[in-house]
Amino acid sequence: MKQFNETILEVKNLQTHFFTDEGTSKAVDGISFTLNKGETLGIVGESGSGKSITSLSLLRLIPSPPGKIAGGSILFKGEDLLAKTEKQMRSIRGNEISMIFQEPMTSLNPVYSAGEQIAEAIRLHQKLGKKEAWAKAVDMLRLVGIPSPEKRAKQEPHELSGGMRQRVMIAMALACHPEVLIADEPTTALDVTIQAQILELIKTLQKDFGTAVILITHDLGVVYETCDRVAVMYAGKMVEYTLAKEIFTNPKHPYTIGLLNSLPRLDLDQEELTTIPGTVPSPYDMPKGCSFAPRCAHAKPICEQAVPDLESVGPDTEVSCWMYTPQWDKEYEAEEKVGVQ
C-alpha cells in the first residue's frame, strides 16, 4: 500500500443545489472527502447520483443560474476555493487543477486544431510564446502516445478518433502539470480496448507527474484497476467512503453491496443480471430519511425517519447506514419484541 501523507484537497460538507421552477434539487448534499498527493480517489455512483456535479463544483464550473454552491468548503492546499475571486479561480483551472470530460467527441472545439487547443492552455498559464507553446503541445501529444504528433497537432478534432481525442484532452489537462486531475468518466464513451489504454495512460502519467487524481466513474472495474480509495455516492450523498480494495472484499452499505451484486459474473451461469429494485428518487422529492431506504431490503422504520450520518466503522471505512449504528440494534430488538419480522 502506498503512503499518502500530504493532503492536497479537502472537501468539507459540499452542497451544490439547483434552483429550478420545479423546486430545489440538492444535487450534491453534504459531501466530504480528502485527497492526498499522488493518490487516486474514485467517486462511483449511478447516473444522477451527483458525482459529475461534485467534480464540476470543485472547479466552480457549475452553470449558474440555476446551480449554486450553497455551502461547505473546498480547501486546496489549505485555501478555500469557494472564497477565491473568479480571477484567482482562472489561474487555478487548467493549471493547478485540470479536468477531462466524459465526451471526447464533443469536448474539443471543432474549429481549432488539436495542437492549438493544447497550446492555448500552455500560453495562458506558462506565459510562453506561440512557438514554444506549440512545441510543448507537440511534446505533450507525443507523451500521451499519439503517433506522428507534429502532424496530428495540426489536425482538427473531426480528423481524430475518439480514443485519440481523449488523449488530446489528457494532453491538454496535463500540459501545465496540475497537482489535481479530475477525470469525469474519461473512458465511458470509448471502446473497451481503448478504455484500458486510456486508464493505463492516466496511471502512468500520474506516476510521472505525481498528480492526484479524482476519477469519476460508474464502472467498479475501473475503480479496482486504478483507485486507492473510493467514495460511493447515492442521490447526492456519500454513502460509503473506504479503501478501493475494501469495497470488493468487505462492502458495507446495502447500496454498495447492490452495486457489486449487479456486476456481471463470468464464474456464474447467469440467466439474468442482478439489479437493485426500484429507481433513484426524484431530486425534487427526496425521502425524509435515508434516500436509499425505499430500495433497501434491510430498511426499517428508522431508515425512513432520519438520515444516518457518515460514521467510521473501521480504520479506513466510513459508512452512512443505520445498520451500523447502536440505534439499529435497539430498533431491531424492539421489533423482535412485538414479533414483526
Place this chain on the structure above:
Amino acid sequence: MFVFIVRRILQTIPVLLGVSLVVFLIMQMVPGDPATLLAGEGATKETIAMIRHQLGLDRPILYQYVDYVIHAVQGDFGQSLRSSRPVLDEIMVRLPITLELALASIFITVVLGMVAGIISATRQYSAADISIMIVALLGISLPSFWLGLMLIYFFSVNLQWFPVSGWGTISHMILPAITLGAGGAAIVARMTRSSMLEVVRQDYIRTAKAKGLKEHVIIYKHGLKNALIPVITVVGLQFGALLGGTVLTESVFAINGLGRLIVDAIRTRDLPMVQGGVLIASVIFVFMNLAVDILYRYFNKRIDLN
C-alpha cells in the same frame, strides 16, 4: 478548393440558361406588345408590323431565344428598345449604384445584426436583450417600402438630417441601406442570438472554461466562430432577398440603380433590357452564393466541398 470553385462556376452556366429561358418566356406571355408600345397611340397596323419585323419579333420564339443566347454569350445583350443604346452599356451605368447600395445594406445586415445578436446572447433576458429582440421583431415584420417611407418622413422631411432621394454621397446611402438591410439585420440578430446560446451550452465551452480562459476569450474565440456557421447560411439567403429588395428600395428613394432600370424596362416591355438586367443580377447572385459557400468552408472545416 480550386476544383470546387471551377466546378461551381461551370454550374452557373445551366442556371443562367434556365434563368434567361424563364425570363424570356414570361416576357412572351405577359400582355402588351413592345412594337405597339413603341409605335405609340394611333399607329397603323402596317407600322406596328414593320416595327415587329425590324425587332425580329415576327420570328419563331425558339429562334429568337437561341439568337439571343448566342449574342449574349459574346457580351451582346442587344439594344434597348426605348433608348436604342446597347443594353450592357445602360446596365454598366446603373450597376455600380446598385452594388454600392447592396454592399452598404449587407454591412448593416452583418455588422448590426451580429453585434446585436451577441449583445443579446451574452446578456440573455436583460433589458438590452429584450429591447433588441423587440426591435428585431419589428425589423422582420415591417415591409421595407413602408420602413423606407417612414425613414424619409422622419429623418429627411421632419429632421432634415438626410436627403430625401437620389444617390452620390454617404448621406444619400444611409437611409436606403437601413431600409434594405433592416430585415436581414433583424434575422441575423435573432439567428446569432439563438446560435450563440446554443453554442455556449456545448461541451467544448466547458472545456475552455476548465482551461482557465477568460469569459470574453471563451465567447469570442471558442463560441463565436462556431456560432457563426448557421449565421452565414442566413446571411447567404439574405443575399437573394437583397437583390429583390434593391428594386423596391431604389423605387422608394428614387435611386437610378439596376433595380429601377429593370422595373422601368418591364413597364415599357423593353424585352432586351429586362433580359439583360435579370441575367446580370443572376450572375451576381450566383457568385455571392459561391462566396458564401467558400466562407462556410473557412468557418467549418468539417464541410467537404467536394
